[in-house]
Amino acid sequence: MTEKGQILNRIRQALKTNAPHPGHHAPAQVKNPGGSHHTPSPGEPRNWLPKVGESVEEHRTLFARNAAELKADFHWLDSLEDARKLLNDMASREVWQKVATHAGECTSPLCSTLPCKVLTLSPGYDRNELESCNAGISECDFLVAQTGTVALTNQSAGGRALSVLPPHHIVLARKHQLLPDLPAAFAGLRKKYGDNFPSMISLITGPSRTGDIERILVLGAHGPKKLTILAF
């Protein structure tokens, strides 16, 4: 028999004994509830997780508060033109030589007017060149108010490396991409991709961080030191 068969066999043998149901610790008396086991509905964690409010305004405020706590830079802007102005200001303030991005409906128009070199990633790109960029500019799938999270995939955000290799990650989002909570984000991903998920989905909550030295927070452990989120 294959190793797989043997392991599955051992599991099936082991499961012939019943285990007490969670919350009961008198072993022998409690039997498995068997088929009557309760399967949670996708929204069920909502009953227990932190409250997020109903309106978009509440979600925006919550996202902004979470972003501030995470030391991420969050801007809620009126138009794409405002985003352009902000990006161009940032480019001169941080003296960008070169930034990396991917082709997209927000990235393409905004990056074309940047006052620096722009590397648009395509298959077979030079990772050393990406590493030398001052910033990575990407789109995303959703913003999650509950936790101040950016949800993106390698399909929406220019592959696996763009959002972690350069020292500054800039996320471009449309306002309608702001969702209340994690259950909504997973529902949104299902709706968007159906059965054909991209090979990477990443929930990014703040810039890269570590507390491994005396539990003191340091930003930019391996990934970006700065995370900027522009919603317009």
Next chain:
Amino acid sequence: MSFASEFMDRARVVASNLRHRQIIRTALGNYEMARDRRKATYQDWQGARQLAAETKWEAINHLDHYLLDFSNRLEARGTKVHWASNASQARDIILSIVQQKQARSVIKSKAMTAEEIHLNEALEKAGLKVVESDLGELIVQLRRETPYHIVFPSMHLTREEISALFEKELGSAPTLDPEELTMIARRVLRGKYLTADIGITGGNFAVAETGMVSITENEGNARLTAALPKTMITLLGIEKIIPRLDDLALFLPMLATMGAGQALTGYNTLYGGPRQPGELDGPEEWHVVLLDNHRTELLADGEQRDALHCIRCGACLNVCPIFRNVGGHTYGTTYSGPIGSVITPHLRGLQDWKHLSGASSLCGACTETCPVKIDLHHHLLQNRRNAAQERPDNLEEAAFGVFGWFTRRPAAWKTVRSILQKIQPLTRRFQKKPWHPAKPWTQTRDLPVLPSESFRDWWKNRPKTSKHD
């Protein structure tokens, strides 16, 4: 020397080390504040715990079904799934992939299962250069130590020690600024990500429904490990299964809350395959190694099966008075603290590791804090019972037999008591002697003095007063 006496020796040294105590107290004090502040934002933390426990119960009690779903879906998208019954098989699988790729360097993100199977030693013996990319793991790797804690591997070290270590091992200039120290590691590791042939990761959750591995981290090192090398290998214990993608909406925040008091950990990333057609980058090959290594034996123990619900948040270590006093390295195990004391006897043998079940005050703080409601402190008692049933301690049984005989005979009891009371000035003189039979107890405590009058005598002779006094 037995594992038990090694444990005792190390515990004695660490518990009286005031500096160690100070470091741990500061670190865990801060953790507790952050955790409690975060827990308070939940509408109902107990409700969340119950749902998490039920979800893991469902996964573990239908493990064969969910594991098959998981592996079929991974394979459908081009991932190679391997099954390993034990540590040596897992090492061999990984070594053969590495050799087939003619790899020279490996970049690794944090994986306790890799510690469990001693993967780094095996890879290094085969001539590979292995670099740990998590900052805490890198620090303990450079010190040639095992992780001190499953979530905070370098919690026991000060910035002075880390600076000296980096100076010696990486040739950096001394600094006491945690940020500068972090940047030294960042610079060193950048080059490694770009040149490593193989990336090895662990995983926090295996989603059966969609065939995905979820990896939780703060630093971005696992993201880079899964993005840049041509070949990616992920080592997972078979108990990591959760049924549905949506279950993560509960588990990810709970893991972050109990692990480090965060709303959500910096990066929670789901991988469903190697680079797919049309994708920009990512590994060409992805190998997922599913590890049993005695987990099915724990599964067969219905009473303690819920120990497989563990999501490795480390919360039970953080609240454990024993862990806080003796520290992580004293255990001499991959998994320390209450969860380690429960599962190590199953993973490595009950008789060799039963002493860990005694390293508990049975206060129940672990059970109370566990986000998936593992009945930890009762499992410690069950391990004690199982160990005694399997190999009875004849001397102890005889001692209790004698004690029982006397307690059933009041006259004999009274005689013995009065003799003991008379000779106690003599016996008390020897209680600190190294040959004293009750030495483990008397070394750090004084035997209480037997009062001249027993309770029964006092009761009989007490002045009679009225009921209402």
